[in-house]
Structure formats: C-alpha cells, structure tokens
Amino acid sequence: MPDDHGPSIKDDATYERLREKGYDAAKAAAIANAQANEDMTPSRKGGKAPPYEDWTKDDLYARAQDLGITGRSDMTKDQLIAALRD
Template identity: 55%
Template structure:
C-alpha cells in the first residue's frame, strides 16, 4: 500500500531502486517539481542566500541557519 506521506510514489521507488536511502528518496520525491525536466531552473549560484536557505529548509538540511551561501549550495547538491 502506498505511503500517504510520499507525494510522488513512482519517483520514490525509482530512487530506492537506484540505492538512495529511504530518507533521501522521500525528500526528493516530496520536493515540488523535483521530477520535472526542462532545465528551466537557475543554477544555485544565481539564487539569493534566502532562496537557498528556503530550499534547504524544504529538504530538511540541518544547520542551514549557520551556513553561508557557498555552504548552502554544497549541502543542497550533496543531498
């Protein structure tokens, strides 16, 4: 039975099949527009620090309030 907390169950299962942890797969599958393609998003370097902070908050990165812009970018890319 599908987990009601997972917004995109197909994406979650595909990520789990690739070896992602349950937590990371759930974070990605629950991020709005995470599965969309098209390359319309700006690179993180063009985001403001506040935009990066808000994205880090959405995906549950701990310690984000003490990070500078470069650290937020690195953390977002590694999650």
Template identity: 50%
Template structure:
C-alpha cells in the same frame, strides 16, 4: 543503482530517492537533467535557505551561501 550512486559519492538519501523513482519508472527518465532551474549561484541566500528547509537540510541557518550551495548539490 543505489550502490552505484553511493560509490559515486551520492548521499544515502539521494541514492534511495533516485533508486526508488527509477523502480517506479524508466531509469533513463529519472537520470535525465531538465536544465530548467536557475543556477544556485544566481539565487539569494534567503532563496537557498528556503530550498534547504524544503529538503530538510540540518544546520542551514548557520551556513554561508557557499556552504548552502554545496549542501544542496550533495543532498
């Protein structure tokens, strides 16, 4: 699963996180999207920076809103 996600363009961290979660439970429940979170575009830049901080994204304070959204989606 890790290699397939990396081939699809996922970051090493994201591929490892999802693969490890899948190993601990069923794959179908890990890959399912919940759809409960609001769109990144609807959030303020401060909210995006806070989320990026939670995820440990480097360089977040210098990123534009568009760059933050891209970094969060590709994390």
C-alpha cells in the same frame, strides 16, 4: 538481435536493456519509444531553474529548509549550495 516486441515498441534493443535493468514494461516502453522519437530527448539533463549560484541566500535557505537540511541557519551561501548539491 533483440526480439520484436510489436509495433507498440519503437526501439526493441533499448526496451530489452531497460527490462534487464529491472524497469517495468510500461516504463521501459515509454523510455524506448521516447528515445526512438527524433522530436524527444529523454536522456538530456537539465531543467529550467537557474544554477544555485544565481539564487539569493534566502532562496537557498528556503530550499534547504524544504529538504530538511540541518545546520542551514549557520551556513554561508557557498555552504548552502554545497549542501543542496549533496
């Protein structure tokens, strides 16, 4: 059974697992408390940006340029998408 870390930690078991994985106390507490809160979904992935397939080739090129992907000027749209995902 997990230790009781006081009222500031809402999910002691999650907190302990995160600490064992090397998370610092503040980060582990924030994640454990967010997971214990029904209004939050910290483990759900995904953002508000559309998938790369919906981007224009120029937008993909600009993103590849921002990330420093080499060879981008010779890439097709599909190749840019693959490079961005790698």
